[in-house]
Amino acid sequence: EIVMTQSPATLSVSPGETVTLSCRASQSISSNLAWYQQKPGQAPRLLIYGASTRATGIPARFRGSWSGTDFTLTISSLQSEDLAVYFCQQYNDWSSVIFGGGTNVEIK
Amino acid sequence: EVQLLESGGGLVQPGGSLRLSCAASGFPFSGHAMAWVRQAPGKGLEWVSGISGSGGSTFYADSVKGRFTISRDNSKNTVYLQMNGLKVEDTAVYSCAKDRILGGARPHYFDYWGQGTLVTVSS
Secondary structure, X not given: OOOEEEEOOEEEEOXXXXXXXXXXXXXXXXXXXXEEEEOOOOOOEEEEEOOOEEOOOOOOOEEEXXXXXXXXXXXXXXXXXXXXXXXXXXXXXXXXXXXXXXEEEEEO | OOEEEEEOOEEEOXXXXXXXXXXXXXXXXXXXXXXXXXXXXXXXXXXXXXXXOOOOOEEEOOOOOXXXXXXXXXXXXXXXXXXXXXXHHHOEEEEEEEEXXXXXXXXXXXXXXXXXXXXXXXX
């Protein structure tokens, strides 16, 4: 089974900073990776799919990239509304999807 | 507007059963695969099960295989999750999610989620 490892578990940042979240797959998943944002008490929101394509309505400050099995979500000029937990998810496997453990982005 | 509304959660004893429902609206239901994803209190997301748009293909996480059954009724725009042999570790909020891919036959990624229904397994 593919394992998705996100790091760090928690990231303390200040508004205006650029933050980088990492997600590593235990084996090749091509570009079949999505990123979600989940705020407290809310359902997850799709941010990125295909490793780098922003979903409808997602601001340009959210950027996805990848190299091999390492995937990155970069949030530029972090805004207070961006404080949330971010999950990556692989969908390369034909019969299942796997989420990473999440990164909690909080105020420093 | 896409809406997903789950129901059927509650308190059940270990070994018991529950049937969750998810009523969908606002999109061509039979054209999209659907999934159930759960989140234990304070924990991350765990994909549980998926079903193709036609209902002909179903998929399960290893943790629920043989105990849970996903199904759908496209005439009612509803997807179900029958949960048998429930364990304490199945306690979570269960949400249904719409696969973004139109016509996809297997799980991909999810562009709409319901708010979820809480399942508590406890004696």
